[in-house]
Amino acid sequence: MGSVMRRPTIMDIAKAAGVSKGAVSYALNGRPGVSETTRERILSIASDLGWAPSNPARALAPGGRVGAIGMVVDRPARSLGIEPFFMQLVSGVETELAAAGIDLMLQVAENIDSELEVYRRWAAERRVDGVIIVDLRVDDPRPEAMGVLPLPAVVLGGPGGTGGLPCLYTDDGASVREVVHYLAALGHRRIVRVAGPEDFVHTRDRTAGFQEAARHAGLAEARTVHADYTGEAGGRTTRRLLAAAEPPTALVYDNDLMALAGLGVASEMGVDVPSQLSIVAWDDSALCRLVRPSLTAISRDVFGHGRIVAGMLNRLLAGERVEDRETPLGELQPRGSTGPLTS
Amino acid sequence: MGSVMRRPTIMDIAKAAGVSKGAVSYALNGRPGVSETTRERILSIASDLGWAPSNPARALAPGGRVGAIGMVVDRPARSLGIEPFFMQLVSGVETELAAAGIDLMLQVAENIDSELEVYRRWAAERRVDGVIIVDLRVDDPRPEAMGVLPLPAVVLGGPGGTGGLPCLYTDDGASVREVVHYLAALGHRRIVRVAGPEDFVHTRDRTAGFQEAARHAGLAEARTVHADYTGEAGGRTTRRLLAAAEPPTALVYDNDLMALAGLGVASEMGVDVPSQLSIVAWDDSALCRLVRPSLTAISRDVFGHGRIVAGMLNRLLAGERVEDRETPLGELQPRGSTGPLTS
DNA sequence: TCACGATACTGAACCGGTTCAGTCACCGAC
DNA sequence: GTCGGTGACTGAACCGGTTCAGTATCGTGA
Structure with missing residues (x-):
């Protein structure tokens, strides 16, 4: 008591282990440069202290990633609530991202211009590492805007008109x-x-x-x-x-x-x-x-689309080359609302 | 051409204006310490350069904020898509946050334990400044967990059982x-x-x-x-x-x-x-x-609830004291599905 | 026995902001 | 003419990580 609760930093670990900051960083990231015994000691201390990396600090370091991706939806706000599509897509996207420890930023926009504004802000302020673009339009301004920003992006839609961005499309x-x-x-x-x-x-x-x-x-x-x-x-x-x-x-x-x-x-x-x-x-x-x-x-398996498109963006962010991909065809499910005319 | 596109920093502005980093920071944040003419010159250069503050850098600075809040929903994933409630709530929340330049992190969780795990991670990694807790339970473990983390939170639900967290409740x-x-x-x-x-x-x-x-x-x-x-x-x-x-x-x-x-x-x-x-x-x-x-x-005005609860969290993060608040009563809208028995 | 290379580690720079303690020039008051 | 105070600005520390250039220690082979 008395001491204010403070997030432990790698400096705290370094002091406790009697080594330098750098050694701790190597140990925690599984990189060479520390002996196996030291690594284990450091990991154990880190776990005792309940240490977790500060995301802002990681992001700030040269070449660092923010660990979040963004999605903007700009259908009419009124219909959004009921439209099952997006929440299912979001669920799928997150399932895939969770494994990589990546978070999802969601924004609703009034129209495509404010959507572009959101992308610009996200890129300028380094809020996200990349975005998923949905509802591709004819002559869509977004892919080309992405090229300028630059903000890595994957398109749900297409093929064609994606301005070179990788896409997941459906026939x-x-x-x-x-x-x-x-x-x-x-x-x-x-x-x-x-x-x-x-x-x-x-x-x-x-x-x-x-x-x-x-x-x-x-x-x-x-x-x-x-x-x-x-x-x-x-x-x-x-x-x-x-x-x-x-x-x-x-x-x-x-x-x-x-x-x-x-x-x-x-x-x-x-x-x-x-x-x-x-x-x-x-x-x-x-x-x-x-x-x-x-x-x-x-x-269609909208949840699955979310997983796939998130995986594509993940690989794109990792610097891999990502090919366009087609989803399985939507399947017709005949139910009670269709039948022959009986007038 | 030839020079790689790089985000401008306040150092770039400082050089262009012939002043120090600190002066630029004062100017951009509207603080005293620079003359009015210098401030205008700096602002104009910043605008020319297309500068925007790096969010990770801001967050890392002592006392800095992440500029994002989080929301976890853990209803059964199956029903989530159709449940209009959440997307309407999200829309309302974002409308309020947008004015303050704050982003929303959304997570879907399987159950309340994985929801708590998300909060712990968000707090440990400094991913968000605060959270909105929805669907308050009887003997809910979340308010008390928030006290330990510590992660500022506002509850949509209650009153009572919020463990001291401010709440927006409905009768x-x-x-x-x-x-x-x-x-x-x-x-x-x-x-x-x-x-x-x-x-x-x-x-x-x-x-x-x-x-x-x-x-x-x-x-x-x-x-x-x-x-x-x-x-x-x-x-x-x-x-x-x-x-x-x-x-x-x-x-x-x-x-x-x-x-x-x-x-x-x-x-x-x-x-x-x-x-x-x-x-x-x-x-x-x-x-x-x-x-x-x-x-x-x-x-009920779910969109409005979102705005209000986001505003409460905003003020909480600003260090203000936030009182519990009650929403207007839900209004009965009689339509075609109710009537007297006519058997 | 000595040179060499690998291993284990240290110290410092760096990312891009914020903020604090000084420094300096200038102004008014006595 | 000097003193004190204020406004404008600088330089440096700091946040918490990552990474690079060194350095010390050790084992090994000739």
Whole structure:
């Protein structure tokens, strides 16, 4: 008592062991320069003292790393809470980072400009060692900004348009083609896709796959309309579509939140799912299994994507060369919200 | 060209301005010790050079702060993705922190022990300046652990059981009493509450409020059963309750995810909502408005809670004395999922 | 027996800030 | 004219690590 609790430093260890700071550093980092007996003595003292390296000090030393990576999400704040995607991704990312003792900084941004501002600040203030970029856009300004900063980055999305940054990408076009074939086989011809924002690369890829499959199946009336991933927009769009003279018989949504909203609107308008309308969701979260009818969805391992992309960034930070990587295809999970027309 | 891009330091500024490091530091921090003309010259040079303070260096200096706070969430990873609560809370927290230039570290943990391990590591390695503790338990080990570490902390929950830590609390008992009165007024007598885990303080508070209101309204059959906030558990519990000989006519859920699952199960079992069963959710997220029937819910300003609790932590870190604070009561939002029995 | 090289270690510089104790010039008061 | 005080600034220490250039000690081979 009396002495104020203070974090032990390597200097404390050095004094207790009767050696110099440098020797302690070598011992603790498993580097040559100390004898095995000395190393063990130092490690034991360090453990007795409850020593842990000061992260700021490590980061400050020449060539030091901050031991944290950053992620910025800039979808509309309103939808963020419900969007299962990000928390699952975050869980996966952290699982991978935890092993390396790396932390995750999370920021929500209003738009892509404030997102860039966050990256600039993080780089200037040395807050993070690298970042994971999500929701790649068409002509995305972020990859090129990363080149200037410089802030090592890995992109979730692509391929293409990543400005040389390593990326983890998915062939969404293939998944959407499977959905169209599935719906066409059920007899649907008026299929409309309620998509995410037009300037996302994966939206564009899905749209291309959708059009191609529709043309292939001879569905002249298939088309894509855009919304913004929020339940509100999904509901509004669905209401408009179902009120048309010849409403679609099948709707394909780009996330599960809009699909859920669509299901609600159909019910409100007296349109039965699936006998009068089939609904397919993207991003098969638990939501899809909770509602009635349960939602047919394209299921991807978002948690796994997080692990992989974090691993890629880790290796990039370690100075290794990192190749682009493709994820397994999303799998169509047929459930109660799709079926043949029975009118 | 040829010169490698290097972050500018205050030494670079000092050289350019022809003054010492110390003078630059005084100028940049708005402290006395430099003339107004010199200060302006230094600021202008700093801006020209694109200087920003190195966070590790600032943190390392005596009395320096890391400029980051941490938050650990340890609900079951499965439910995390859909639980709107956390992302809304995070948004609110960050909005408040952004103004002070503070970052947020987020960690997901499997259980309360690994959560404590994270706090210990953060404190030992000086990763964060303080933490926000959520989901306070009965006999929670965390407040007391914080006293030892030492890591400044603010609790979202309580009051009581916070071991002296400042807290932001809600009178959940009052809200649940309002719900019971509302349902009783609609004619319901067999009301069951599907609650969160028993060892959460707010679960216990709600249970107490629920029992008191039930006794007051003469509802002998009202009771509480416990689940774990996941949709799966909410659905399973609902199925069991509705299969009983004399099933409840109203269910009150502790979050909206379980309420959503309950709604699905009711539909699956052919129980109409609201004519045969009324459903009330807690945490009024957009989900409640998207499904049909829309869910009556207790609405709270989770985003606002985040702002307030972050502000409290900020002031605590600044050395100010912080008082416990109560949030406004959650408001009952009656929607389509509740009504009188019409059997 | 001596030179040589390897091993084990020390001392100091360095990272980029903050802060404290001085130094110096200048100004007003007596 | 001198004294004291103040404002402006410098130089150096400090935070807690990492790393590099030396140095002392030892064993070994010729």
